[in-house]
Amino acid sequence: GAGVSQTPSNKVTEKGKYVELRCDPISGHTALYWYRQSLGQGPEFLIYFQGTGAADDSGLPNDRFFAVRPEGSVSTLKIQRTERGDSAVYLCASSSRPRGSSYNSPLHFGNGTRLTVT
Amino acid sequence: AQTVTQSQPEMSVQEAETVTLSCTYDTSENNYYLFWYKQPPSRQMILVIRQEAYKQQNATENRFSVNFQKAAKSFSLKISDSQLGDTAMYFCAFMTASGSRLTFGEGTQLTVNP
Numbered sequence: 001g002a003g004v005s006q007t008p009s010n011k012v013t014e015k016g017k018y019v020e021l022r023c024d025p026i027s028g029h030t031a032l033y034w035y036r037q038s039l040g041q042g043p044e045f046l047i048y049f050q051g052t053g054a055a056d057d058s059g060l061p062n063d064r065f066f067a068v069r070p071e072g073s074v075s076t077l078k079i080q081r082t083e084r085g086d087s088a089v090y091l092c093a094s095s096s097r098p099r100g101s102s103y104n105s106p107l108h109f110g111n112g113t114r115l116t117v118t
Numbered sequence: 119a120q121t122v123t124q125s126q127p128e129m130s131v132q133e134a135e136t137v138t139l140s141c142t143y144d145t146s147e148n149n150y151y152l153f154w155y156k157q158p159p160s161r162q163m164i165l166v167i168r169q170e171a172y173k174q175q176n177a178t179e180n181r182f183s184v185n186f187q188k189a190a191k192s193f194s195l196k197i198s199d200s201q202l203g204d205t206a207m208y209f210c211a212f213m214t215a216s217g218s219r220l221t222f223g224e225g226t227q228l229t230v231n232p
Contacts, residue, residue, distance in 0.1 A: 056218045
């Protein structure tokens, strides 16, 4: 597809369970970002990948959150032992920002995954 | 650390009229970017307009324009000839020139009334 694709669109899980959220960026985009948007708030940065490596993971709230991008394209955000406070929309974005460069290309966002922890 | 503040949780405007959304920010950086994003119910964040801090000229994209006041750290969005499709949440956002993260404000829900 032409845009950033996130699956599933919605995910309901029980407290304590493990979840994986998937992001397919725009083909050729080397930079990939994850954000979390709680109800009524703006998105908050979680992690930024440049290629396969996490260039900045300082936004991950705790060690229950982990993200990978093994082949430099698709990324998976993994949440262990989910808590009700993890309920939010998880947004993924990608851009063609070259490695080592300053910002010069816009971020393209997906439609997000709405995670509900019951 | 950077902060972005949007003091208007909700705004409404009549179709075809003009509306201005406010945004202020705080940073010690000298080189940075400012953005306005639109988020309709589909949840996708759509870039509306972008401003480089080193440019004095205010950015314009068709019906959308900004009033960038660097000294006052103010970045307002003006929407002219409002259309029903402009109804959405609008977020102001900041990024340092060398940075990797967008810092968003709390958002303003804009409703365009027929």
